[in-house]
Amino acid sequence: MTKRVVVTGLGVVSPNGADLTQFRHALKNGMSGIAHDPQLEQLLFSCQIAGKPVIDEARMSRYFTELEIRNLESTGIVYGVIAGLDAWEDAGLEPAAAETPDWESGTVFGTGTSGIDKFRGAIYKLDNLQIRKLGSTVVAQTMASGVSALLAGKLGLGNLVTTNSSACATGTESILMAYERIKSGQATIMIAGSTSDSGPYIWGGFDAMKVCTYKHNADPEKGSRPMSATASGFVPGSGAGALVLESLDSALARGAKIYAEILGGHLNSGGQRGAGTMTAPNPIAVQRCISMALTASGVHADDVEVINGHLTATTKDTLEIQNWVTALGRSGKDFPYINSIKGMIGHCISASGSIESVASVLQIHEGFIFPNINCEDLHQEIELLVDPERIPRICLHKEFNLLIKASFGFGDVNACLILKRYAHE
Amino acid sequence: MNREELIAAIKEIASPYTGDKTALDQINEETNFITDLKINSANLVDIILDLEEKFGIEIDNDSMSKMLNVKSTIEIIEAKLAENDRK
Numbered sequence: 001m002t003k004r005v006v007v008t009g010l011g012v013v014s015p016n017g018a019d020l021t022q023f024r025h026a027l028k029n030g031m032s033g034i035a036h037d038p039q040l041e042q043l044l045f046s047c048q049i050a051g052k053p054v055i056d057e058a059r060m061s062r063y064f065t066e067l068e069i070r071n072l073e074s075t076g077i078v079y080g081v082i083a084g085l086d087a088w089e090d091a092g093l094e095p096a097a098a099e100t101p102d103w104e105s106g107t108v109f110g111t112g113t114s115g116i117d118k119f120r121g122a123i124y125k126l127d128n129l130q131i132r133k134l135g136s137t138v139v140a141q142t143m144a145s146g147v148s149a150l151l152a153g154k155l156g157l158g159n160l161v162t163t164n165s166s167a168c169a170t171g172t173e174s175i176l177m178a179y180e181r182i183k184s185g186q187a188t189i190m191i192a193g194s195t196s197d198s199g200p201y202i203w204g205g206f207d208a209m210k211v212c213t214y215k216h217n218a219d220p221e222k223g224s225r226p227m228s229a230t231a232s233g234f235v236p237g238s239g240a241g242a243l244v245l246e247s248l249d250s251a252l253a254r255g256a257k258i259y260a261e262i263l264g265g266h267l268n269s270g271g272q273r274g275a276g277t278m279t280a281p282n283p284i285a286v287q288r289c290i291s292m293a294l295t296a297s298g299v300h301a302d303d304v305e306v307i308n309g310h311l312t313a314t315t316k317d318t319l320e321i322q323n324w325v326t327a328l329g330r331s332g333k334d335f336p337y338i339n340s341i342k343g344m345i346g347h348c349i350s351a352s353g354s355i356e357s358v359a360s361v362l363q364i365h366e367g368f369i370f371p372n373i374n375c376e377d378l379h380q381e382i383e384l385l386v387d388p389e390r391i392p393r394i395c396l397h398k399e400f401n402l403l404i405k406a407s408f409g410f411g412d413v414n415a416c417l418i419l420k421r422y423a424h425e
Numbered sequence: 426m427n428r429e430e431l432i433a434a435i436k437e438i439a440s441p442y443t444g445d446k447t448a449l450d451q452i453n454e455e456t457n458f459i460t461d462l463k464i465n466s467a468n469l470v471d472i473i474l475d476l477e478e479k480f481g482i483e484i485d486n487d488s489m490s491k492m493l494n495v496k497s498t499i500e501i502i503e504a505k506l507a508e509n510d511r512k
Contacts, residue, residue, distance in 0.1 A: 067441050067468075135474055136467045 005182045006422060007259040008251050009091025009244030011083040011193070012358045015051030015237050015345045018059075019086060020358075026344065027359055028395050030371040032221040033345045034235050040207075043200050047212035049220035051237030051346035052198045053079060068150075071137045074115030079240035079351070080147030080195030081154070084109060087191060087242035088155060092256055096156025106159030106187050108177045109148040109242070110170035110194035112350035115141040116201045147195055147240075159187040167409030168310070169267075170194045171241060171353025176265045176417055178245050188250045193242030196351035203236040206349075209279075211314060212236055224347075225374040226311040226340040227321070227382050227391060234312040237346030241354030243361065258422045259365040263297035265417030266290075276412040281316070283323050289414035290327035290406065297418040301328040304336045305400040306369055308360045310408045311340035312347045313374075318381045320408075325385050333387040336404075337396070343373040353407035353415065360405045364421050367399035426506075428454070431499050438475045442468045454496040469493075476502065482509060 010020055015033025017023030026033065033051045041048040055078060060069055063082050072078065084107065088095075096102040118141040125133055140146055145163040152161040160181060166173045171194035178192035196202065206212050213233035216223030224235040251258055268289045270282025294301055307324060311317050324338070325331045341359050348355055363369055371394050378388055399421070406416040426434075436452045443449050443462040458464045458472070473484055473492060482505035484492070492498045 070441065133474060135471050137471075 002183050003185055004248035005179050005245055005262045006248050006251050007243050007262065007361050008246045008256040009087040009089070009093070010259065010358050010361060011086030011090060011242040012355055013053045013055070013079040013083045013239045014241070014355050015053055015239055015348070018053045018055055020090065023358070024362055027341065027362065027370045028368060030373040030395065031344060032373065033237070034220045034223055036217065036220050040200055040203070041217070045200065045204070045207045046210070046214035047207055047233070047235065048217040049223045049235055050198070050203065051235060051239070051348065053239045055082065071135065072141070073118040073121060074141040074146060074197065075117065075199065075238065076111055076114050076195040076197035076240070077141060077146045077150065079238065080109060080111070080193065081150050083193055083195070083240035083242040084147065084151040084191050085154065087193070087244045091244040091246070092254070093189070093244070095154065096158070101156045101158025103158040104188035105155070105157050105190070106161050106181065107148050107151050107157055107191040108160070108162055108164055108174045108181070109151060109191065110164040110174040110350060111144055111147065112165060112167060112170060112196060113202060114144050114146045114197070116197050117199060118142050120201055151191060159190070165350070166413045166415070167411055168347070168349055168352055169407040169409035169413045169415040170350040171355065172357060172405060172407035172415035172417055173267055174354060175243060175245070175262070175357055176267055176415060179262050179265070182245055182247050189244060189246045191242055192245055192354070193240060194351050194354040195240035196238045196349040198238035202238070202349070206236060213313070222374055224313050224343050226313040226342050227317050227372060227379055228313070228375040229377045229379045231313040231315070231317060231379065233314055234342065235346035237348035239345070239348050239351050239355055241351060241356070241358040243354070243357060258424070259361045261420045261422045263299060263418045263420050264293065265415070266292035266296055267415050268292065269414065270412040272412045278412070279410055281319070281408050281414070282412055283319065285412065286320070286323040286408060286414055287327040289416045290324065290404070293404065293416040293418055299402060299418060301330060303402050304328060304404050306363065306403040307336050307338040308356055308403060308405040309338055309340045310406055312342055318379060321382050321385050331385055333389070335386045335390045337369050337390050337392060338386070339370055339372050339392065341370065343375065356407070357405055357417070360403050360419055364400065364403050364419050367397060369396040369398060371395045428499060431502060432495060434479060435476070435495055435498060438472055438479060439464065442472060452495060454499065455494065457494045459493065480506060482506060
C-alpha cells in the first residue's frame with residue numbers, strides 16, 4: 001500500500017528574501033531581488049545584473065561551526081544548508097540523538113555544480129605547484145553532494161542521502177524523487193531541495209551563450225520579464241529552496257503543520273528528438289510530462305486552478321504557454337491562472353525548481369496567487385492563447401485547491417508536480 | 426623556543442579543530458590529537474599547514490605521518506627549525 005505524502009516544512013534562500021518570512025512578503029508584494037553586480041561589469045559580462053541572496057555573518061554562525069566557516073568558499077553550500085536546516089526547524093523536527101542516526105529520514109538535495117569558487121581557488125594553487133597547501137576542505141566543498149552530506153551530518157539523517165542533477169529541472173526533480181521514496185514506504189521524512197552557486201564562474205557560460213539579457217544593466221529590477229513583449233533573455237539568479245516531505249500518517253501522528261499534499265508528478269525527457277535539442281525542449285515531451293503528471297495524480301486537466309510555470313523570460317515563453325494550452329486542452333478565459341516568480345528573482349538555474357516550489361506551496365496553503373512583475377506589456381502571441389486576466393499582474397487573494405508546477409532543463413529534461421490544498425479533517 | 430612555548434603554540438593552532446576544550450586545556454606532550462582532542466583525522470593536514478606557516482618550515486610526508494601527538498610534533502618542529510638554522 002502506498003503512502004500519501006505531504007509538505008510539513010519549508011526553507012528558502014532567495015534573492016528577494018533570504019528566509020521564509022522575507023520571501024513570503026516579497027512574493028505577495030512583487031518585490032524584485034535583481035540588482036546590478038559590479039563584479040560582472042568588471043569582468044565584461046554582457047548581462048551585468050543578477051539575483052543574489054543576502055546572508056549576514058551573524059546568521060552564518062547559527063548554521064555552521066567556526067571551523068566550517070573557515071575557508072568556506074561555496075555559496076551553493078551556504079544557501080543549501082541554510083534552506084535545508086530552516087525547513088527542518090519549520091517542520092518542528094529535531095536533529096537525531098548523538099549515537100544513533102534517524103533511519104527513517106533522508107534527503108535528496110540537488111545542484112548543477114558545487115563550490116565553483118572553491119574549485120577555482122584550488123586550481124590556481126595546483127597550477128602554481130602548491131598542492132600541499134590545499135588543506136582538507138576542497139573535496140567536501142566541491143563534491144556535488146556537499147549540501148546533502150552536511151545536512152545529513154548536522155541532522156543525523158540515516159535514510160537515503162543523495163544529490164540529483166538535471167539542470168534547471170533539478171529542484172522539481174528532487175521533490176519527486178523524495179516523494180517516491182516516501183510513497184513507496186522506504187522513508188518517512190525526506191528533505192527535498194536544490195541549490196545554485198552565485199557569481200561569474202557559474203553564470204559566465206550562460207552569458208557567453210547570449211541567453212541572458214544585456215538590455216537592462218541600467219534598470220536591473222526591470223530586467224527579468226517573463227511573458228513580456230520586451231523579454232530579452234533571462235537574468236541569472238542563485239539561492240536554494242527546501243521542502244520537508246513526510247508521510248501523511250507521520251505528520252498526523254505528531255500533529256505537524258501540513259502545508260499541502262503532493263498528489264504526484266512525472267519526470268521525462270524529449271530525448272533531443274524532433275524539435276528537442278540540448279538547449280531547446282521537445283514540445284511533445286513537455287506536453288506528455290504535464291499529461292502524465294495529471295494521470296499519475298488522478299486529477300483532470302479541468303481541475304487545475306493555478307500553474308506555476310518555468311517561464312524564464314526568453315523567446316521560449318510563448319512555446320511554453322502553447323504547450324500548457326495543448327496539454328491541458330484549455331485556453332483563453334478557460335485557462336488556469338499562471339505565474340512565474342522569475343520576474344522577481346531571475347532564473348536561479350538548478351535552484352529554480354525548489355525555490356519556485358516553495359512559492360507554490362505558500363500560495364496553495366495561504367490562498368494567494370502572486371503577481372507577475374515586468375509583463376505589463378504582455379507578449380501578443382501569448383495574449384492570443386490566454387486571456388490576460390489569467391496572468392495576474394497584482395496579487396490575488398483567493399483560496400484554491402490544485403496547482404501544477406513544471407520545470408524544464410538543458411538536456412531536454414522535464415519535471416512536473418501537482419500540489420493539492422490540504423483540507424484539515 | 427622552549428618546549429612550553431611550543432606546546433602553547435600547538436595548543437593555539439589546534440584550538441579551532443577540537444570541540445573538547447577541557448582536553449585542550451590539559452594539553453601536554455603525551456596528548457594525542459585524535460584520541461585525546463577528538464580532532465577529525467582529516468583536519469590533521471590543516472593543523473600541519475598552520476604549523477608550517479607559523480614556524481616558517483616545510484613538513485615532508487614522512488614527518489607528517491608521525492605527527493599524531495604533541496611530543497612527536499614538537500620533535501619534528503624542532504628538527505625542521507634546526508635545519509633552517511643550518512641553511
